[in-house]
Amino acid sequence: VHRSDPDLIQACQRGDQNAWNELVARYGRLVYSIPRRYGLKEADADDVYAAVWEIAFRNLDKLRDQSRLSAWLITTAHRECWRVGRKNPTTSIDLDQRISDVGSPSDEQITLWENQDIVRRGLQTLGGRCQELLSALFMEPGEPSYEAIADRLGMTLGSIGPTRARCFKKLEKILVDLGLDRESLGLEQGSQLG
Amino acid sequence: MILEIHGMGTPHVTFEQIIAYAAGMLSAQDAANVVAHLANNPQDVQTVSRYRLAQQAMATDDSVEPSPAAVARAKAVFKPQSKANRLGWLEAVDRFIATLVFDSRVQPLALRYSQAEDRINLTFEADEVELDLQAERIPHSEGAERWQMIGQLSSAEAMSFPAAASIALTKAGTKTIVAQASADGRGGFSFETVPGKYDLFVQTSRGVMIASNIDIA
Numbered sequence: 164v165h166r167s168d169p170d171l172i173q174a175c176q177r178g179d180q181n182a183w184n185e186l187v188a189r190y191g192r193l194v195y196s197i198p199r200r201y202g203l204k205e206a207d208a209d210d211v212y213a214a215v216w217e218i219a220f221r222n223l224d225k226l227r228d229q230s231r232l233s234a235w236l237i238t239t240a241h242r243e244c245w246r247v248g249r250k251n252p253t254t255s256i257d258l259d260q261r262i263s264d265v266g267s268p269s270d271e272q273i274t275l276w277e278n279q280d281i282v283r284r285g286l287q288t289l290g291g292r293c294q295e296l297l298s299a300l301f302m303e304p305g306e307p308s309y310e311a312i313a314d315r316l317g318m319t320l321g322s323i324g325p326t327r328a329r330c331f332k333k334l335e336k337i338l339v340d341l342g343l344d345r346e347s348l349g350l351e352q353g354s355q356l357g
Numbered sequence: 358m359i360l361e362i363h364g365m366g367t368p369h370v371t372f373e374q375i376i377a378y379a380a381g382m383l384s385a386q387d388a389a390n391v392v393a394h395l396a397n398n399p400q401d402v403q404t405v406s407r408y409r410l411a412q413q414a415m416a417t418d419d420s421v422e423p424s425p426a427a428v429a430r431a432k433a434v435f436k437p438q439s440k441a442n443r444l445g446w447l448e449a450v451d452r453f454i455a456t457l458v459f460d461s462r463v464q465p466l467a468l469r470y471s472q473a474e475d476r477i478n479l480t481f482e483a484d485e486v487e488l489d490l491q492a493e494r495i496p497h498s499e500g501a502e503r504w505q506m507i508g509q510l511s512s513a514e515a516m517s518f519p520a521a522a523s524i525a526l527t528k529a530g531t532k533t534i535v536a537q538a539s540a541d542g543r544g545g546f547s548f549e550t551v552p553g554k555y556d557l558f559v560q561t562s563r564g565v566m567i568a569s570n571i572d573i574a
Contacts, residue, residue: 178437187431195423209427216431224533275414282414300380301415327380328373335407343407 165288165340169229176223187216190236193280197240198247207251211243218243230342233277238267278343285337292316293330300327370394375401379408455481455488455568481568486561487511492573501551504573510544510559529554529570 166174166185174182194215198208218239226235267273282301286294299312313320370391377383378391395402423431459480475494480487489509494502508524524546526536535555536548552574559566 175435180432180435180437183435184432187428191423191428191431192420195427196420199421200419209424209430212423212427213430213434216434220434220436275417276420278410279414279418279420282411283418283420285411286415297411298415301412302418324377324382325373328371328376331376331404331408331411332372334411335404338407338411343410 167230168232172223172226172229172232175220183220186219186232189284190233190280192283193233193276194236194240197237197276198244201244201248203244203248207247211240211247214243214247215240233280234273237273237276241268242266281338281341281343285334285341285343288337288341289330289334292326293333296323296326297330297334370401372404375404376408379405380412452565452567453483455483455486455566457568458482477573479568479571481566483566485512486559486566488557488559488566488568490557490568490571495549503549503551506548506550506573508540508546508548508557510540510546523560525558526550527556527558529556 166182168186168189171182171186171189175186191212195208195212198211199205203211215236219236226232268276286298289297295316296312296318299316300307309320309323312318313323318326374383374387374391375394378388383391395405457479459478461476461478475496477490477492479490479492481490482488487510489511490506491508492504492506494504506526524538524540525534526548527534535553536550538546538548540546550573555571555573557568557571559568
């Protein structure tokens with residue numbers, strides 16, 4: 164059963180360690196990826212990751228919008244990257260070039276990272292053959308080779324289209340339940356259809 | 358199973374065709390049929406958007422899984438503060454407010470303490486209990502400014518204080534605990550905290566003593 168972020172936060176406030184573990188599992192990859200994307204070394208990324216969760220725990224009571232936890236975690240990780248990167252002169256990256264605004268990433272960047280995280284988790288929830296097929300179709304660089312995918316998954320070429328539609332129908336419901344960003348859907352409608 | 362969708366006065370388009378359109382796999386003629394269908398079916402427009410969004414998100418996903426050690430460290434951050442823990446002894450019926458009898462910031466000429474911006478000395482009294490509190494800015498603390506608060510409880514009668522008395526520092530006017538401690542055998546305790554206004558609750562054998570509105574800054 165999928166528990167919403169506000170449900171988990173409130174369970175944490177009641178002292179539920181399992182709820183905290185679930186939050187860490189849910190957003191661990193999202194948080195850890197940010198320092199790595201900014202080019203921080205593994206040890207520094209570990210420090211950012213730990214600091215973000217410590218800050219999150221201390222501020223659980225202060226979150227104004229508990230449904231926006233993922234955006235809050237991204238912004239906090241962004242700021243910690245800056246702090247850790249500045250503190251460590253041996254870091255090989257130029258944070259000034261990678262981070263234009265110390266306070267927060269752009270809204271577009273936050274939305275993209277949130278959506279990537281939602282889709283990845285959605286595919287995991289979907290599981291099975293559907294996960295394998297949609298992952299192969301989505302992640303294949305450039306034009307996907309249907310022959311190669313059919314061969315790899317042991318499917319007939321003609322079954323890929325119907326199976327893709329059936330699987331996406333299931334995934335779409337999961338993505339909506341996970342809160343796929345509606346604003347970005349609005350942008351998509353205006354810019355890509357037709 | 359293929360879902361069939363009928364728009365009003367538009368071509369008959371299947372769900373499979375909509376997804377094929379979203380994936381860019383239709384001929385120009387079939388794509389035109391789907392576009393005409395979408396003009397009257399906003400729900401299917403959303404499906405196309407979601408498909409493309411999912412495809413774009415996964416194609417550009419460069420996320421990295423943290424190590425098991427890092428995950429374990431993050432999970433260990435959690436320190437339960439159950440509701441019962443928050444409201445238990447703090448809600449005792451027998452509560453008494455301690456009186457502030459000394460503040461080094463407003464009585465800087467007192468002989469017992471020298472004036473310093475990064476150190477505050479306070480004394481509270483309530484019935485037979487006296488609380489001396491010293492807050493000192495921690496030099497070179499990383500990140501947010503931090504202060505160490507060192508307390509000493511004593512009883513006017515016995516000049517001692519029961520060991521393991523529970524002490525909680527809360528945000529002023531709330532029951533939100535920001536630090537907890539137990540007094541040692543001589544009535545001493547210490548916390549680390551950030552600047553702010555706090556209430557200090559001390560559990561004694563007679564009830565709960567409250568030193569309120571302690572301003573640390």
